[in-house]
Structures are given as C-alpha cells and as structure tokens.
Amino acid sequence: xxxxxxxxxxxxxxxxxxxxxxxxxxxxxxxxxxxxxxxxxxxxxxxxxxxxxxxxxxxxxxxxxxxxxxxxxxxxxxxxxxxxxxxxxxxxxxxxxxxxxxxxxxxxxxxxxxxxxxxxxxxxxxxxxxxxxxxxxxxxxxxxxxxxxxxxxxxxxxxxxxxxxxxxxxxxxxxxxxxxxxxxxxxxxxxxxxxxxxxxxxxxxxxxxxxxxxxxxxxxxxxxxxxxxxxxxxxxxxxxxxxxxxxxxxxxxxxxxxxxxxxxxxxxxxxxxxxxxxxxxxxxxxxxxxxxxxxxxxxxxxxxxxxxxxxxxxxxxxxxxxxxxxxxxxxxxxxxxxxxxxxxxxxxxxxxxxxxxxxxxxxxxxxxxxxxxxxxxxxxxxxxxxxxxxxxxxxxxxxxxxxxxxxxxxxxxxxxxxxxxxxxxxxxxxxxxxxxxxxxxxxxxxxxxxxxxxx
Amino acid sequence: xxxxxxxxxxxxxxxxxxxxxxxxxxxxxxxxxxxxxxxxxxxxxxxxxxxxxxxxxxxxxxxxxxxxxxxxxxxxxxxxxxxxxxxxxxxxxxxxxxxxxxxxxxxxxxxxxxxxxxxxxxxxxxxxxxxxxxxxxxxxxxxxxxxxxxxxxxxxxxxxxxxxxxxxxxxxxxxxxxxxxxxxxxxxxxxxxxxxxxxxxxxxxxxxxxxxxxxxxxxxxxxxxxxxxxxxxxxxxxxxxxxxxxxxxxxxxxxxxxxxxxxxxxxxxxxxxxxxxxxxxxxxxxxxxxxxxxxxxxxxxxxxxxxxxxxxxxxxxxxxxxxxxxxxxxxxxxxxxxxxxxxxxxxxxxxxxxxxxxxxxxxxxxxxxxxxxxxxxxxxxxxxxxxxxxxxxxxxxxxxxxxxxxxxxxxxxxxxxxxxxxxxxxxxxxxxxxxxxxxxxxxxxxxxxxxxxxx
Numbered sequence: 001x002x003x004x005x006x007x008x009x010x011x012x013x014x015x016x017x018x019x020x021x022x023x024x025x026x027x028x029x030x031x032x033x034x035x036x037x038x039x040x041x042x043x044x045x046x047x048x049x050x051x052x053x054x055x056x057x058x059x060x061x062x063x064x065x066x067x068x069x070x071x072x073x074x075x076x077x078x079x080x081x082x083x084x085x086x087x088x089x090x091x092x093x094x095x096x097x098x099x100x101x102x103x104x105x106x107x108x109x110x111x112x113x114x115x116x117x118x119x120x121x122x123x124x125x126x127x128x129x130x131x132x133x134x135x136x137x138x139x140x141x142x143x144x145x146x147x148x149x150x151x152x153x154x155x156x157x158x159x160x161x162x163x164x165x166x167x168x169x170x171x172x173x174x175x176x177x178x179x180x181x182x183x184x185x186x187x188x189x190x191x192x193x194x195x196x197x198x199x200x201x202x203x204x205x206x207x208x209x210x211x212x213x214x215x216x217x218x219x220x221x222x223x224x225x226x227x228x229x230x231x232x233x234x235x236x237x238x239x240x241x242x243x244x245x246x247x248x249x250x251x252x253x254x255x256x257x258x259x260x261x262x263x264x265x266x267x268x269x270x271x272x273x274x275x276x277x278x279x280x281x282x283x284x285x286x287x288x289x290x291x292x293x294x295x296x297x298x299x300x301x302x303x304x305x306x307x308x309x310x311x312x313x314x315x316x317x318x319x320x321x322x323x324x325x326x327x328x329x330x331x332x333x334x335x336x337x338x339x340x341x342x343x344x345x346x347x348x349x350x351x352x353x354x355x356x357x358x359x360x361x362x363x364x365x366x367x368x369x370x371x372x373x374x375x376x377x378x379x380x381x382x383x384x385x386x387x388x389x390x391x392x393x394x395x396x397x398x399x400x401x402x403x404x405x406x407x408x409x410x411x412x413x414x415x416x417x418x419x420x421x422x423x424x425x426x427x428x429x430x431x432x433x434x435x436x437x438x439x440x441x442x443x444x445x446x447x448x449x450x451x452x453x454x455x
Numbered sequence: 456x457x458x459x460x461x462x463x464x465x466x467x468x469x470x471x472x473x474x475x476x477x478x479x480x481x482x483x484x485x486x487x488x489x490x491x492x493x494x495x496x497x498x499x500x501x502x503x504x505x506x507x508x509x510x511x512x513x514x515x516x517x518x519x520x521x522x523x524x525x526x527x528x529x530x531x532x533x534x535x536x537x538x539x540x541x542x543x544x545x546x547x548x549x550x551x552x553x554x555x556x557x558x559x560x561x562x563x564x565x566x567x568x569x570x571x572x573x574x575x576x577x578x579x580x581x582x583x584x585x586x587x588x589x590x591x592x593x594x595x596x597x598x599x600x601x602x603x604x605x606x607x608x609x610x611x612x613x614x615x616x617x618x619x620x621x622x623x624x625x626x627x628x629x630x631x632x633x634x635x636x637x638x639x640x641x642x643x644x645x646x647x648x649x650x651x652x653x654x655x656x657x658x659x660x661x662x663x664x665x666x667x668x669x670x671x672x673x674x675x676x677x678x679x680x681x682x683x684x685x686x687x688x689x690x691x692x693x694x695x696x697x698x699x700x701x702x703x704x705x706x707x708x709x710x711x712x713x714x715x716x717x718x719x720x721x722x723x724x725x726x727x728x729x730x731x732x733x734x735x736x737x738x739x740x741x742x743x744x745x746x747x748x749x750x751x752x753x754x755x756x757x758x759x760x761x762x763x764x765x766x767x768x769x770x771x772x773x774x775x776x777x778x779x780x781x782x783x784x785x786x787x788x789x790x791x792x793x794x795x796x797x798x799x800x801x802x803x804x805x806x807x808x809x810x811x812x813x814x815x816x817x818x819x820x821x822x823x824x825x826x827x828x829x830x831x832x833x834x835x836x837x838x839x840x841x842x843x844x845x846x847x848x849x850x851x852x853x854x855x856x857x858x859x860x861x862x863x864x865x866x867x868x869x870x871x872x873x874x875x876x877x878x879x880x881x882x883x884x885x886x887x888x889x890x891x892x893x894x895x896x897x898x899x900x901x902x903x904x905x906x907x908x909x910x
Contacts, residue, residue, distance in 0.1 A: 105783035124524070194881040195878055199882045217731055230888045230889050246881065248896050249883050249896065250897050251879045251883075252895060253879035263722050263892065264719050266736070267719050267735050268715070272740040273736065278733070278864060281868070282727075283725075283879065284726055284727035284872075286877045288726075288880035290874060292874060292875050295875075305828050325743075398850055402870065403868060408809075413858070417743065417744075417745055418745070419746075419748055420747050420750075420856075423646070423741070424649065424708035425705070426653075428705070428706075429700065429701055430686060432684045435582045435809055437711075438703065440704070440705035441703050442702075443703060450700055452688065
C-alpha cells in the first residue's frame with residue numbers, strides 16, 4: 001500500500017454479512033476494527049480488533065477515517081449514523097453496505113456532505129459466500145470517497161473477465177439503485193426458472209432428478225448462470241427420506257421486500273418493465289387463497305426440454321433488457337449517467353444474477369452509449385432464436401390452464417417493442433371522450449379534442 | 456332541511472370540477488359561497504356568491520362551518536389547508552374533494568383532528584359531466600364530518616338502484632384509497648378494451664364503424680358499462696374528412712399518474728393484482744422506442760367477435776376482482792373495515808367504471824363478508840363461461856406476434872387462483888440455496904434449511 005492509502009477500516013455491524021466481509025478484508029491485507037451493538041457478535045469477531053464502543057472505534061482510526069456500516073437497512077442505519085456523527089471530523093467517510101433504499105441514500109449523501117463528511121452507498125450482492133470470497137459491489141456517492149476505498153474494494157470484490165466486480169457508478173444513491181434493479185432482475189429470472197420447472201413437471205412429465213440433469217446441461221451452454229446452477233442443485237437435492245427435496249417444500253414464496261422496489265420504481269418512472277412487477281405478483285399469487293382445479297392431464301408435450309432452452313434464454317434476455325431500460329431511465333431522472341456497459345461487466349461476477357448472457361449487453365452498450373434495451377443485433381438475435389419455441393410452449397400452457405405469468409407478460413412486452421402500432425389510439429380516444437384529456441394526431445402536431453356532443 | 460342541518464358550504468377551487476359541482480349543489484337547494492386564487496375563476500362563478508378572500512369566506516359561513524376543497528392534489532391542497540387554519544374554529548370541517556393520495560389524507564385527518572377540526576376525504580369520480588349531474592363519491596374521514604355533509608352529498612351524487620352513489624367507507628384515507636383502486640380498475644378495463652379493438656382490427660379484419668356496432672351491441676348485454684359505451688362512441692366518431700377518427704389518433708398513451716398508485720399499493724401490500732401493474736406498463740410500452748415488424752398477415756380468425764364478448768367479460772371480472780382483493784387487504788392493513796358490498800353498489804352509478812358486472816360483486820359480498828375475489832359461484836361462472844374463448848383468442852394473438860399484455864397477465868392470474876399447486880417450491884428452494892432464507896415443508900411446521908454443503 002502506498003503512503004496515505006487507506007490501511008484500516010472501521011466496521012460497524014458484525015452479523016453474517018459484516019463478519020464475512022471482515023474476513024475477506026483481512027485476507028487482503030487490510031486491518032479491520034469492528035463494533036456491534038450486540039456483545040455476542042463482538043465476542044465472536046475473529047477478523048480483527050473489537051472496539052468497546054463507537055467513540056473508541058473512531059478514536060482508534062487515523063483521520064481521515066473510513067467507517068463501513070453493515071447494519072440492516074432503514075432505522076438501524078439512521079441510528080448508527082446519528083450516533084457516529086458527533087465523534088467524526090471533517091473529511092471522514094461513512095460507507096453504507098446494507099440494502100438501503102436509494103432514496104434514503106440520496107438523502108444521507110446530501111446531509112453528510114453538508115456536515116463535511118463523505119458518503120458512499122455500496123450495493124453488495126452475493127450473500128454470505130460472496131461476502132467471504134468476493135461479492136459484486138455497486139458503489140454510489142462521493143467520487144472522492146470511492147477513490148479512498150477503491151484499493152480495498154477492488155481487493156475484496158469478485159473478479160470477472162480480468163476486472164474486479166466493483167465500480168463507482170454515480171453520485172448519492174446510484175449504487176443502491178443498481179442493486180435494487182439487480183434484485184428486480186433476480187426475481188424475474190427466478191420466476192422464469194420456476195415456471196420452466198412447472199412446465200417440465202406438468203407438460204413434460206420429468207422428475208426432479210431428470211430436470212436436474214437438464215439444468216446442468218443448460219448451465220454448460222448459453223444459459224450458463226448462477227441461478228441455473230442453483231436450480232440444478234435444488235432439483236438434485238434429496239430429502240432425508242431419499243426422495244426429491246423439491247416435493248417436500250411448501251409452495252408459498254417469501255420475499256424480503258427489496259425485489260419489489262425495482263417494480264415500484266418502474267411504475268413511478270413510467271418505464272415499461274412489466275416482468276419485474278409480474279414476478280413480484282407471482283410470489284403474492286402463491287400466498288393468496290387458491291382453488292382446487294384438477295391437475296391437467298394433457299399428454300406430454302413433444303420437444304418441451306429442447307424448446308425451453310432457447311425460450312428461457314430469450315425471456316431472460318428480455319428481463320435483463322427491462323432492467324437496463326429502467327437503469328437508463330433512472331439515470332436520466334436522477335442525473336447519474338450510469339455506465340451501462342461497466343454495469344453489465346460488473347454483474348458478471350459475485351452477484352446472484354451473474355450470467356453469460358450479460359456478455360451481449362456489455363457488447364451492446366460498448367457499441368452504443370444509449371441503445372434501446374434490445375437494440376443490439378446480437379441481443380435481438382438471441383431473442384429471435386427463442387421466439388418460435390417460446391410461443392409454442394406458452395400456447396400449450398395457456399391451453400392446459402397452467403399459469404405462466406412471466407413467460408406470458410415478458411412475451412407481450414417483447415412483441416410490443418417490435419410493433420410499429422399498438423393499442424393506445426383507443427386509450428387516448430376514450431380518455432378524451434370521458435375526461436377531455438386530449439390526444440395527439442398522426443397528421444399534425446399539438447393536442448386535439450374531438451367534439452363529442454353532450455356527454 | 457331540518458334545523459341545524461347544513462345549508463351552506465364554502466367551496467374553494469372553482470376550476471372545471473369545482474364549478475360544476477357548485478352548480479350541482481345549488482340545483483339541490485344548498486347555498487354555495489365560492490373562492491379561488493384565480494380572479495378569472497371567481498369572475499366566471501355563477502353558482503353562488505364569491506368571497507374576496509379566505510378570511511371573508513370563513514366569516515360568511517355560520518359555525519360549525521363546512522369547507523369543500525376542489526383544488527389540485529398535492530401542494531395546492533396543503534397550501535389551502537395551511538391558509539385556512541388560522542381562520543377556523545374548533546368543530547369546523549374541511550372536506551378534500553381532489554384526487555389526493557390516501558397517505559396524504561391519513562396525515563391530514565390526523566393533523567386536523569389534533570387541531571380540533573373535522574376532516575373528510577372525498578374521492579369523486581365522473582369527470583365534468585359527473586360533477587355537474589351526479590358523480591360517485593367515496594368518502595373517508597371523521598364519521599361526524601360525514602354525518603354533517605350526508606344530506607348534501609346524497610343530494611348531489613348519482614343514483615343507482617334506488618340509492619345515492621355516496622357512502623362513508625372508513626376513517627382518514629379510506630375514501631381516497633377506494634378512488635385510487637377505482638382508477639386502477641379503470642386503467643385495466645380500458646386496456647382490455649383497447650386490446651379487443653386491436654385484435655378485431657388485426658385478426659378480425661373489422662373496421663372502426665363495424666366495431667362500433669359490435670360494442671353498441673355488447674353494451675346492451677352482460678358487458679353493459681360506461682367504458683364500453685365510451686369505446687363505441689370513439690369507434691363511431693368520424694374525423695373532419697369523414698374517415699374514422701381512430702385512424703388519426705396517435706398511438707401513444709398519456710396518464711396523469713393516479714392509475715399507477717393502485718398498482719404500486721398492490722406491490723407494497725403483497726397483493727396479487729398483476730393486471731393493475733400490467734395496464735400501467737402497457738401505457739408505458741406505447742411511449743417506448745418500437746421496432747418496425749410487419750403487421751401480421753394472419754387470415755381472419757373465425758368467430759373472433761363472438762369469442763370476445765365472453766372473454767372480455769371474464770377478464771374484466773378478474774380485474775374488478777383484483778381491485779376488490781386490494782381493497783380487502785388495504786382494509787386489513789389500515790384498519791378500515793371497508794364495506795365491500797356497499798362499494799360495489801356505490802360504483803354502479805356516476806363513476807367511470809360503472810358496469811352491470813358489479814351486480815355480481817355486490818351479491819357476492821352481500822352473501823359473505825370476506826370472500827376471495829371470485830369465491831362467489833356467480834362470479835366464478837361468469838369467468839368460467841369465458842375461459843375457452845379467452846384461451847383461444849390469446850393463443851391466436853401469441854401465435855401472430857400480437858401483444859395482448861392484459862389478456863395474458865389476467866389469465867395467468869386467474870389460472871393461478873384455481874391451481875392447488877404453483878411454482879413457489881422452486882423459488883423457496885433457490886432462496887434457501889443462495890441466501891439461506893429457509894422454506895416451509897408440506898409435512899411439518901416451522902422454517903427449514905437444507906444442508907447444501909459448501910456454497
């Protein structure tokens with residue numbers, strides 16, 4: 001480490017993520033001083049020294065200090081920042097590595113800057129194993145704060161394609177926003193995989209072990225990705241009794257809430273990202289009251305496994321495409337100028353949605369700074385190659401009464417992106433009819449009203 | 456009017472809605488004193504006296520006073536309330552008839568109560584004509600405030616089935632919340648109608664005048680509703696040159712934002728109401744960049760008009776059902792005990808989503824206080840009767856590459872409600888695999904983890 005470079009970091013929050021991140025940091029030759037409100041967490045801390053309280057933690061660090069918060073998002077982050085501030089001096093740095101909402105991060109960046117402090121919001125993906133061995137880290141906040149932590153972050157992040165999976169993506173909430181979109185894509189791709197398994201079970205007649213083999217094969221081809229690998233593991237897992245674990249898992253999805261933020265943000269920004277909302281709704285469907293329709297007795301659908309690989313790839317590319325469209329729109333809205341190509345490469349290691357298909361997005365964004373979600377020929381070709389089997393398996397599911405909300409919603413989105421004319425002439429006509437909201441015309445500019453007579 | 460009953464109301468905000476509501480109020484024998492920050496709006500006011508400022512308006516009313524705000528939602532409502540408060544006395548009443556967000560209404564109800572004032576939030580639907588001749592009014596807030604305005608509100612509201620289309624639905628934001636869900640359903644049904652027209656044009660080969668005749672017929676049957684009537688008018692409308700107006704309307708949808716609130720709320724509350732989000736996304740799709748795929752050259756689909764009537768009814772019933780499920784969940788969340796049967800009847804007059812199909816919901820909720828969205832046999836039968844044609848036309852659209860996002864998303868939701876087992880076993884297995892989030896088992900209670908070995 002060069003003179004003046006950061007050598008020691010204060011780590012607040014020694015839970016699963018914080019503890020593992022600390023071990024990762026220590027392995028890379030940096031010193032960690034830890035603190036947690038819970039004495040048990042302090043007692044178990046093995047990656048460095050432990051301070052007795054926040055004041056001592058701050059005293060033990062050399063100014064300008066760097067404090068990394070690994071505490072639960074929301075109130076806890078707020079409380080720790082409030083407790084820290086009286087002890088800090090101008091130029092000290094607070095980095096928030098939790099799952100904070102980007103709006104909170106924007107507010108905090110602003111408040112800390114006004115107090116002469118530096119702020120960094122770190123979206124960290126990869127779970128426990130990622131924290132320990134190399135996560136993906138999406139950084140937003142003060143550029144000077146990132147510069148100070150850059151060597152440490154590059155040392156602990158996962159590598160991918162010769163680069164560390166960490167980058168400064170923009171001011172204030174940019175990093176946490178990218179993490180939010182990551183989570184939205186994660187929900188969508190998980191739902192696609194779950195629907196693929198559902199189809200293979202009900203229309204393909206495959207058992208979980210058979211499906212495990214299929215997913216392992218897929219994971220050696222264009223579908224190679226962490227989530228397909230996970231799916232193979234779940235399908236292969238055996239329960240204590242020797243049968244498939246999958247058959248013993250209750251069919252009711254949980255969520256921690258962060259996946260829905262991306263869907264809400266798409267709605268608020270007017271971005272067409274229906275697959276993100278549909279994936280959240282699909283989890284809610286499994287928690288709602290249900291009927292008792294007989295399982296469909298349709299005969300096995302010939303060629304379903306072969307159809308599913310290109311269809312799943314095409315649908316997944318569309319979901320990532322919606323996520324990137326949301327990033328582009330948010331960048332415009334919040335003045336972030338998000339580096340989409342860098343983000344596509346950063347997501348190729350350490351995180352939950354790492355996938356070979358991101359190569360196509362990186363290449364697309366390298367070629368053109370502001371493309372539409374699927375504007376690049378290589379992406380369009382990947383989707384195009386899956387369209388016929390996608391339509392075939394979706395039609396079969398619809399005929400059999402099998403709900404495939406994500407395959408259905410995503411295909412409608414894709415088809416809408418290709419059509420020169422959609423249905424909004426009718427929407428606009430009706431809005432003018434009942435509310436005099438006006439419409440544009442195809443033959444001349446401006447807002448127009450029709451004379452509807454007496455309403 | 457009996458002694459002590461309200462005879463005069465102060466009306467703040469004399470724009471299109473306020474002015475027309477004032478004429479309606481005056482027609483019913485109540486006195487209105489108006490005020491608007493815009494002198495031009497004051498000069499044009501013909502329904503009663505005009506005050507020169509807020510202080511005079513308050514002075515001219517006899518305590519306890521009733522002030523009705525018809526100003527734009529958000530900051531303007533905030534400013535008027537702040538300006539009014541110094542002039543008011545304990546027991547005075549502020550009613551907000553704008554499109555306020557229910558969260559603002561909750562906050563205001565609380566603040567005004569603490570100041571000794573009464574609050575009423577009025578969701579008013581029906582546009583200009585409704586305001587003038589009889590809107591639907593969804594009231595929330597202090598019950599005593601409603602009692603004081605009840606005679607006036609019942610006099611000006613639309614009638615339906617022998618009742619006035621107005622009711623107190625619960626405390627604080629309950630009225631504005633019901634209006635929000637009304638708007639969400641409105642977006643969804645408009646999108647279904649727009650997709651029906653899109654299909655009739657591209658796979659049915661029908662012209663707008665031919666479709667106008669079809670919609671007029673539908674409006675005499677089970678699909679009878681204000682929006683189908685509107686659609687018939689739009690399809691029949693001729694441009695100055697004599698051709699169909701529809702062909703001249705630019706295919707790009709606008710929105711004022713209130714329709715998305717319901718979709719966001721469903722996501723936040725974990726309610727499966729995907730059609731509401733899909734309808735918002737469908738509008739955004741028409742504003743996004745699009746390709747130039749050739750229009751499909753599929754041959755006309757035999758029987759499409761006949762298929763569409765039961766399919767459109769089935770899909771619309773599902774969208775209303777999702778809206779009512781959202782109302783039920785919000786009622787539980789916010790302690791509102793929303794009277795669902797009363798709401799179904801209230802929506803049968805004056806508002807944009809009035810429709811004969813609401814009879815089925817009123818009957819269903821009368822029969823059982825807490826049914827699932829389609830638990831009543833009559834509702835289930837209406838959907839059931841449309842299922843085969845719905846599947847047929849959706850499959851045809853998918854094969855032809857025509858995006859039908861709302862028909863697709865809504866059918867997936869419906870099919871999910873009927874199936875005893877969905878796809879969430881896979882979701883839960885994967886969540887435990889990558890994040891140790893745990894899962895429930897079908898054979899014993901509690902949260903469980905699988906031993907996945909080294910991650």
